[in-house]
Amino acid sequence: MSVKIGNNIDLGEFPLLLAPMEDVSDPPFRYVCKKNGADLMYTEFISSEGLIRHAAKSKQKLDIFEYERPIGIQIFGSDIRSMQEATEIATLAKPDLIDINYGCPVKNVACRGAGASLLQDIDKMVAMTKAVIKATHLPVTVKTRLGWDDHTKNIYEVAERLQDIGIQALSIHGRTRAQLYKGQADWSLIKQVKRNPRITIPIFGNGDVDSVEKAAAWRMEYEVDGIMIGRAAIGYPWIFREIKHFFETGTYLEGPTIQERVHNCRIHLHKSIEWKGEKTGIFEMRRHYANYFKGIPNFKEYRMKLVSLLNVIEIDEVLDEISSTFEEVA
Incomplete structure (x- = not known):
């Protein structure tokens, strides 16, 4: 019903x-x-x-x-x-x-x-x-x-x-x-x-x-x-x-792959820029990175990069790097 x-x-x-x-x-x-x-x-x-x-x-x-x-x-x-x-x-x-x-x-x-x-x-x-x-x-x-x-x-x-x-x-x-x-x-x-x-x-x-x-x-x-x-x-x-x-x-779905995490994070970022403009969109997205990649070992270096960059092209490059570096991590 x-x-x-x-x-x-x-x-x-x-x-x-x-x-x-x-x-x-x-x-x-x-x-x-x-x-x-x-x-x-x-x-x-x-x-x-x-x-x-x-x-x-x-x-x-x-x-x-x-x-x-x-x-x-x-x-x-x-x-x-x-x-x-x-x-x-x-x-x-x-x-x-x-x-x-x-x-x-x-x-x-x-x-x-x-x-x-x-x-x-x-x-x-x-x-x-x-x-x-x-x-x-x-x-x-x-x-x-x-x-x-x-x-x-x-x-x-x-x-x-x-x-x-x-x-x-x-x-x-x-x-x-x-x-x-x-x-x-x-x-x-x-x-x-x-x-x-x-x-x-x-x-x-x-x-x-x-x-x-x-x-x-x-x-x-x-x-x-x-x-x-x-x-x-x-x-x-x-x-x-x-x-x-x-x-x-009645069965469990496997958690998102690293590619899915990157894909959703990227969509979220680009939608944020589209809605708020590049400067604000990038700044407000910073609060989300740690959560998107929570539980991934040795991620701190990448998180620090993501929250410091001011250019969407550079952020996209870091996301690509995350996708290839942590490919085996679910």
Whole structure:
């Protein structure tokens, strides 16, 4: 049975979602994840205040491409009117859905009344969500956490109230805001939400899924409708295809060859340059090299070269050298 968001977004039997990650989930990164099997992706989160003030960085994050569909634009903010206006602007970019971030734990978001901060004021969260739903014809979904801290794990109530006003899906990260990204994600409350007989919308689990084994075990144990993968996909977009292969065949797919690592890294680099220009594209790609070639012995010398070069032709030459030097390393 297919998982659906709204009437028109069919995600298949058990979708794998790419989590929205600030400074990571840009179009070049989304391209390589889509090519490797991500079923639903989101933009980086976009400030509602930035959108309504026409900030260049916020507007650029609205860039979406046909090959990415289905794609959601994720927005965040602390002011209901601003969120409503930002929704109208985001809708004009023609995504498939609008997603609201009620989960970001970082200080400059949560301590300004946005992101996970709304978990401390569910009435305001409900009012804000209503305003967003009213401002668009697109399905509205939400990403959030278990609660603000261990004493206020209110996700059960949040899920019911947000579904009641019309959200079409809910992604839950199995930590509280107080935990940030520390400790282990607790999916037991996600399972309780999914098992709530009142809940009929898709529930997606998020947090710590970094292997085929976890994805397979947690799919069964926690009964979610799909899994959202974040940090584990950075430099390893193959995680989507490996999990899908296991679900379909019950067998493990071999990891990427060195040629595949180089190929994906190169595509990511060139897409980055195409989207941001050569200088910025090369600079922002530097954070990804270590992850693309993680686990390859004696790689430091090449990584240092990659993060120091300023010319795409020279970077391509180093990638060619990596491909031939480490040909036998899987």
